[in-house]
Amino acid sequence: MAILSYMMWGYYPVYAKSLDLAAVAAWVGLAMLSILIGLSNTPSRLLLTIPLVIFLPGYALVAALFPRSTLAIAERLTFSLGISIVLTIMGGFLLNLTSWGIQAESWTLLLAGLTLTATALAFMRRRFGTGTGAAGLSVGRVKLLMRPRDVLFFGIAAFVTLSALVVARQGVIEQDNTDFTQFWILPLQDNSVRLGFNNEEKATVTYRLQLQADNRVIHEWPGIVLASGQKWETVYDLPNKTEPLKNQAIVALLFRSDMPNVVYRRVALQPSN
Amino acid sequence: MKARNSQPLLRAAPWFSPHPLTRALVRVMPRAKSEEEVDKMTGTWGALPFLSMVVAVGLLLIAIANRASRTGQGWSEPLFWLALGLIYGPVAFRMALGNAGRRETIGLVGLLGLGLFLVKILHSPVAYTFNDEFLHWRTADDIARTGHLFIKNPLLPVSSYYPGLEIATNALASTGAMSFYGAGIVLIGAARLMFVLSLFLTYEKIGGSTKVAGIGALIYMANPNFVYFNADFSYESLSLPLLGLVIMIAVNHFTGPLARRRELILLGLLALAGVLTSHHITSFALTAFLLLWAAIHFLRHDGQFRFSPGVLALAALAGCVGWMLSVATITLEYLGPHLSAALAEMTRLIVPDPEPIKKLKAGRQLFQSTSGQVAPLWEQLVGMASVGLVVICLPLGAWIIWRHRRQSSVALATAFSALLYPVSLAFRFTSSGWEAANRASEFLYLGNAFVVAVVVTEFELPGFLLQPIPAVRRFLHHPALLRGLVRWRAPLFSLGAVVMLMGGIIAGWPPYMRLSGTYLVDAGARSVEPQGVGAAQWVRNYLGPANHVATDGFQILLMGSYGEQQVSTTLSGGINALWLLYAPQIEDDQLKQLKKGQIRYVVIDRRLKAKPALATSYYPDAVMEKSLLKFDSVPTVSRIFDDGNIIIYDVGVLSGVR
Numbered sequence: 050m051a052i053l054s055y056m057m058w059g060y061y062p063v064y065a066k067s068l069d070l071a072a073v074a075a076w077v078g079l080a081m082l083s084i085l086i087g088l089s090n091t092p093s094r095l096l097l098t099i100p101l102v103i104f105l106p107g108y109a110l111v112a113a114l115f116p117r118s119t120l121a122i123a124e125r126l127t128f129s130l131g132i133s134i135v136l137t138i139m140g141g142f143l144l145n146l147t148s149w150g151i152q153a154e155s156w157t158l159l160l161a162g163l164t165l166t167a168t169a170l171a172f173m174r175r176r177f178g179t180g181t182g183a184a185g186l187s188v189g190r191v192k193l194l195m196r197p198r199d200v201l202f203f204g205i206a207a208f209v210t211l212s213a214l215v216v217a218r219q220g221v222i223e224q225d226n227t228d229f230t231q232f233w234i235l236p237l238q239d240n241s242v243r244l245g246f247n248n249e250e251k252a253t254v255t256y257r258l259q260l261q262a263d264n265r266v267i268h269e270w271p272g273i274v275l276a277s278g279q280k281w282e283t284v285y286d287l288p289n290k291t292e293p294l295k296n297q298a299i300v301a302l303l304f305r306s307d308m309p310n311v312v313y314r315r316v317a318l319q320p321s322n
Numbered sequence: 323m324k325a326r327n328s329q330p331l332l333r334a335a336p337w338f339s340p341h342p343l344t345r346a347l348v349r350v351m352p353r354a355k356s357e358e359e360v361d362k363m364t365g366t367w368g369a370l371p372f373l374s375m376v377v378a379v380g381l382l383l384i385a386i387a388n389r390a391s392r393t394g395q396g397w398s399e400p401l402f403w404l405a406l407g408l409i410y411g412p413v414a415f416r417m418a419l420g421n422a423g424r425r426e427t428i429g430l431v432g433l434l435g436l437g438l439f440l441v442k443i444l445h446s447p448v449a450y451t452f453n454d455e456f457l458h459w460r461t462a463d464d465i466a467r468t469g470h471l472f473i474k475n476p477l478l479p480v481s482s483y484y485p486g487l488e489i490a491t492n493a494l495a496s497t498g499a500m501s502f503y504g505a506g507i508v509l510i511g512a513a514r515l516m517f518v519l520s521l522f523l524t525y526e527k528i529g530g531s532t533k534v535a536g537i538g539a540l541i542y543m544a545n546p547n548f549v550y551f552n553a554d555f556s557y558e559s560l561s562l563p564l565l566g567l568v569i570m571i572a573v574n575h576f577t578g579p580l581a582r583r584r585e586l587i588l589l590g591l592l593a594l595a596g597v598l599t600s601h602h603i604t605s606f607a608l609t610a611f612l613l614l615w616a617a618i619h620f621l622r623h624d625g626q627f628r629f630s631p632g633v634l635a636l637a638a639l640a641g642c643v644g645w646m647l648s649v650a651t652i653t654l655e656y657l658g659p660h661l662s663a664a665l666a667e668m669t670r671l672i673v674p675d676p677e678p679i680k681k682l683k684a685g686r687q688l689f690q691s692t693s694g695q696v697a698p699l700w701e702q703l704v705g706m707a708s709v710g711l712v713v714i715c716l717p718l719g720a721w722i723i724w725r726h727r728r729q730s731s732v733a734l735a736t737a738f739s740a741l742l743y744p745v746s747l748a749f750r751f752t753s754s755g756w757e758a759a760n761r762a763s764e765f766l767y768l769g770n771a772f773v774v775a776v777v778v779t780e781f782e783l784p785g786f787l788l789q790p791i792p793a794v795r796r797f798l799h800h801p802a803l804l805r806g807l808v809r810w811r812a813p814l815f816s817l818g819a820v821v822m823l824m825g826g827i828i829a830g831w832p833p834y835m836r837l838s839g840t841y842l843v844d845a846g847a848r849s850v851e852p853q854g855v856g857a858a859q860w861v862r863n864y865l866g867p868a869n870h871v872a873t874d875g876f877q878i879l880l881m882g883s884y885g886e887q888q889v890s891t892t893l894s895g896g897i898n899a900l901w902l903l904y905a906p907q908i909e910d911d912q913l914k915q916l917k918k919g920q921i922r923y924v925v926i927d928r929r930l931k932a933k934p935a936l937a938t939s940y941y942p943d944a945v946m947e948k949s950l951l952k953f954d955s956v957p958t959v960s961r962i963f964d965d966g967n968i969i970i971y972d973v974g975v976l977s978g979v980r
Contacts, residue, residue, distance in 0.1 A: 249852065
């Protein structure tokens with residue numbers, strides 16, 4: 050279209066020189082959409098929203114401030130990253146003063162608004178600003194000169210780095226941490242107690258739970274089989290004839306079937322009176 | 323400003339030499355038939371693609387070392403050091419060759435910066451584990467929960483008033499539906515990339531060459547805190563890159579194609595605001611440097627005031643003081659005790675037994691941890707060599723800068739700030755000052771790196787050493803010596819750089835935290851494991867947030883972050899829970915503490931019995947295990963949670979909190 054325009058009228062239309070700004074605006078639009086429609090935590094949402102916070106606002110502002118300047122890639126990248134982070138921080142202080150507060154929707158509107166405003170300003174300054182100099186894609190004329198061997202090497206580097214991350218994560222998952230069972234008791238208002246335990250023993254375990262009140266066994270749950278990672282909970286109403294909870298000591302003992310005579314875990318509610 | 327060659331020792335031997343190793347390296351990358359072709363190719367990516375692979379292999383070895391360390395394999399640590407050398411050494415070698423083009427050098431700087439960042443990520447690849455990370459995670463969590471700033475953080479109250487890191491993290495986490503861990507990695511990674519690039523660009527402006535800039539950035543990355551401390555999720559990890567940005571903007575405004583552009587002032591003030599609201603110490607350091615630079619310029623140029631750094635310096639001073647007095651009033655209360663203790667110990671070392679100073683701790687032994695563990699001999703040698711290399715270069719570099727760059731006030735300011743480094747080393751001999759000296763290194767290295775880079779690229783033996791003594795002159799101009807120096811210059815430099823990196827990590831990071839590993843009692847990142855995390859999460863889910871909790875060890879951080887509890891610390895206006903937890907029994911004093919701290923729950927980690935000295939430092943006769951379980955014998959205290967190691971007691975009846 051730009052070439053056709055040049056051939057027919059002898060000039061490049063302005064929009065061809067501001068393709069980068071168009072890309073910024075489009076990216077912001079897609080990011081806003083993904084956030085406001087509540088797209089779940091997927092790679093696409095991450096890909097769209099991360100630049101909205103750490104790159105696009107700074108890029109747009111730098112483009113607006115230096116519409117005709119051919120900053121080199123390194124300078125432009127540095128400014129874009131740094132100024133984006135700073136604008137985000139300042140934006141947070143601003144949102145803190147509003148009734149909306151700091152949340153996803155207010156961030157979206159703020160960052161998108163800021164970026165689009167700066168983008169529009171950059172476009173106007175390029176379109177109507179004086180002076181010569183390269184505009185459009187602010188990277189200037191850069192030949193990437195990526196040979197096939199370079200692409201191969203970079204690809205291998207990326208693959209090996211990802212492998213390193215996988216190896217490290219696997220190391221965490223497979224680490225032999227202490228096996229344990231969590232056991233708890235909590236008083237409830239209506240003379241009842243909430244009991245529970247959680248199996249983190251990395252194996253299926255059979256438990257026996259014994260409840261005592263003032264040193265007398267008042268209830269037992271034998272043969273509770275829990276797989277690793279499973280939780281068991283119950284609410285037990287103390288019998289009417291017993292004292293109110295606040296006047297008696299309630300003790301719960303947890304045993305394992307492979308150690309039936311050893312108190313594995315112990316919790317207790319002491320009288321509060 | 324380019325350096326002048328006055329008495330070149332090696333004029334006949336150019337910096338770039340067709341050494342066989344060089345030729346081999348070149349052959350591995352762009353296929354060059356001649357040196358002219360290499361020169362043409364330096365405008366492209368050069369060795370960057372190949373070295374990316376090398377760095378990636380190094381990272382894979384780091385991951386393997388971490389994984390092996392988790393199973394207690396003894397070879398994990400040698401592998402770790404080897405991998406670190408593989409990441410850093412070849413890049414240093416390539417830069418030392420001096421024939422890398424600008425694009426390649428920038429790429430290498432970014433590659434190394436991110437590569438070393440990933441070393442920390444590979445240590446903790448799924449969740450935060452370092453002490454400071456939990457402190458700031460709590461602030462980020464408070465912001466996410468309430469939607470507002472300045473919520474009191476019981477773990478690190480001052481963090482709430484410098485919320486730059488947490489604000490940006492919140493933006494990423496909420497817009498991207500990410501965890502704080504993921505958002506933190508993205509943010510700190512982006513800031514790290516921005517930082518190393520800004521360092522390169524700043525050194526390039528000041529030093530006048532890509533070579534100086536690349537080597538300067540490389541040397542900076544060898545500072546003790548670059549690999550771990552400044553890569554973790556803490557406020558300095560963001561504020562330091564923003565400091566680099568401010569200085570880069572100021573230097574660009576001062577000189578270069580963007581000089582005097584008003585737009586840069588706006589960007590500079592924005593970046594400055596980011597620093598001032600992100601970290602107190604970084605604000606002070608930046609203000610000090612800008613004032614120094616402005617003062618030097620003012621003095622050396624007959625009172626001429628330049629808009630930058632003058633305006634930025636004044637703005638930094640006003641902003642720093644204004645923020646502290648109006649918002650972050652807690653800063654002085656937080657920093658004061660640390661700084662005064664360090665100064666007092668220094669005074670004691672210099673002036674023995676001064677009257678006003680009493681009850682000071684004894685001086686600190688180098689290479690000895692607080693638990694008494696002494697570093698192995700090789701670590702001590704590498705650590706000392708690392709410091710020695712820098713200290714030797716400092717006067718030489720300062721002399722070169724004075725001779726060839728004294729018209730540049732920013733170069734002089736950088737050199738002067740570097741000369742503070744040896745002064746900071748003295749603080750390492752004090753228990754209270756060690757931390758301050760260690761934390762100062764990432765700031766002082768900004769100057770050190772430039773000075774060392776100048777020495778490496780421009781040092782020449784002065785003529786007066788050569789001329790009068792014919793035998794010396796003949797020796798120093800002997801062809802074999804010249805060939806040897808040229809041949810070994812790059813390898814020696816890269817070896818020295820690797821020693822600096824290793825020595826920095828040895829000096830700045832305790833051995834048990836360099837790699838992930840099996841659980842250790844009260845040992846920072848090594849104390850984070852599923853059982854402790856599970857207990858904290860149980861507290862959050864079953865007891866609700868914001869209960870006043872007394873606990874010790876790493877449980878403080880877990881309960882304050884995962885558990886969202888109001889852990890009682892003196893820093894947050896609560897009690898020192900250790901006087902309560904380590905007491906042999908519950909008596910009147912302990913009851914008063916419970917009531918004063920409004921403590922509802924006490925969390926005991928029985929594994930602390932492995933460190934009895936923790937209790938005896940408070941109660942000399944205490945037996946740790948008995949002290950920890952004393953609540954079992956108190957009739958009105960309920961034991962509501964037991965997982966074998968962690969026990970939670972409800973002490974509401976004793977403290978009167980329901």
